[in-house]
Amino acid sequence: MTTIDINCDMGESFGAYTIGADAELLRIVSSANIACGFHAGDPNVMDATLRLAAENGVAAGAHPGFMDLYGFGRRQIRGESPADIERQIIYQIGALQALARAAGSRLAHVKSHGSLGNMAAEDPDLAMAYARAVKAADPDLILVVMPGAETEKAGERLGLRMAREIYADRAYAENGNLVSRKLPGAVIHDPEHAASRVIEMVKSQSIITVSGERRQARIDSVCVHGDTPGAPAVAALVRRRLEEAGIAIAPMAQVIETAV
Structure with missing residues (x-):
């Protein structure tokens, strides 16, 4: 039986501000990418999300981004060296690792957020x-990448375990990267459209x-953005359609182990 993971970016509330329907989504998805305080999230939100994920049997992972609370990590940050970005990512993973340990949990994977992820997908130095x-934070962590991206190539060079993901709620450009959110149609809100694309x-x-072009790629995981309006409806229908197609849902560690 084919097995696939459904992951979701979450833990993106901050202080008095609530973003996303995390509790509802954690009853649907199998992996949670938890913001680490740079683009969103704070220690209380991180702790609460880790504990809620564990209660629902959902694998927890770090979701590091640019140091950009104002722009939610979706602005391109330039001028910082790859070495600086590397230390910032280690810092964020380490913060969530410590909170996970305190909560009796552990991290399974790391997935870059927003502009950091999009830029690294095309920039070999940033990808590395x-x-x-x-690898420095924990070589056993799964590196989440987009198929064919520079991040996948970097993970292969370093011998990391990887999970290749697609997006249920985002459109793809011809180069295999995501269409800019500034362009019309970049975000898919219709659950039926999202689910049918995922199945295909x-x-x-x-x-x-x-354009309808197909780019062959190994797919281990499907992502739904937690901050997108209507995310629970999209995630629920995606999961239902996958299961109706005879595809089992499991955390990405189980998926990639089965695929080996």
Whole structure:
């Protein structure tokens, strides 16, 4: 039986501000990417999300981003060296690791957030900084990457375990990266459209671009953005359609072990 992970970016509330329906999503997904305080999240939110994930049997992972609370990590930060970014990623992973340990939990994976992830997917030096940071923090952590991206190449060079993901709620450009959120149609809100695309991509093991081109890719995980309005409805329908197609849902560690 084919097995796939459903991951979700969450823990992105901050102080008095609540973002995302984390409690609802944690009853649907199998992996949680938890913000580490740079683009969103704070120690209380991080702790609460870790504990809620454990209660729901959901694997927890770090979701590091640029130091950009004002822009939610979605602004391109330039001028910092890859070495600086590497240390920032290690710092964020370490913070969540410590909170996980205190909560009796542990981290399973790391997935870069927003502009950091998009830029690293195309920049070999930034991609290697991301991969080196994960290896330095814990070489057993799974590196989450987009298929065919520079981050995948960096992970291969460093011998890291990797999970290749696609996005249920984002459109793909012809180069295999995500369409900029500044462009119309970049974010997919319709659950039916999102679910049908996911089923087609998972079954064909390919990314489908906005032009309809198919780019062959191994797919281990499907992501739903937790801050997107209607995210629980998208995640629930994606999961239901996958299960109806005979595809089992499991955390990404189990998926990649099965695929080996």
